[in-house]
Amino acid sequence: MNKLHDDLLLHAQSLIAPSQGRPAQADLRRSISASYYSAFHCLCYVWSNKYSSGLRHHLSRCPDHLAIRKAANKLMKGNSGWISTAPSDTLVQICDDIIRLQESRISADYNIAMHYRKVDAKEATDRAQRIIQNIQILQGSAASTSEIDALILESLKITCPAR
């Protein structure tokens, strides 16, 4: 069974490639939104998957959008107490993509003045895909796992106690 974030990414991609004609504005907007939620749920999945299956659905919604934005901004600037070294390029890329994707999603959902084009939705799906890939890359490296943990902890508003 696909994970929710994989399904959401596939959904986002399918909305910009209709079987006939050009995608409608609603499809482009929903695609951008689904791309963001794909990345958001990937992060929630990584966090909740640390716990037993009975707890996961309770925990998966703990990070919130504003906190993720703040966390990404903090980590990009190397201002998190959870990381003692400079953030890796991969982490910086994840954070930058999350911030850009969240901004796109807010605009796609609420800015009715904006007329969307396929290039906007394609950018969003590509960013979501890159975020998911980069999270997997960091998770695959023991040395880098702590960077994803730091992003999650900051997204949960848990600051590092003074060392």
Place this chain on the structure above:
Amino acid sequence: MRNSEIIEIRDRLVALNSELQGGAVFARSFYLEDDAVFEGPVVHIIFVTTESEVDDSLETLDKFCRKANDQLGDSVSYIYCIYRTESDYQADFENDNWNTVLRLVHEQAA
């Protein structure tokens, strides 16, 4: 945002366009918003491509936004970039929704 800050952003985008001269992409206009998380203004730059299609690879899109960041980085808290062909720009941004919001990088002569 103060007028002097807007002028500074415009000047820096003019410098960016000089840097991009000869290429297929340039900064046409921008708009500013306050952002509570970043504790300062963020700028949205609309780039126009002279090609019939925008090269939509992330590598290309990020390259121009990075160049804009190199020029403007210390004037704003964050930079977002939007890409349009010339005809799509006219259709999407040269209308009443945007006339009072957008600022042209190169102001037209009166």
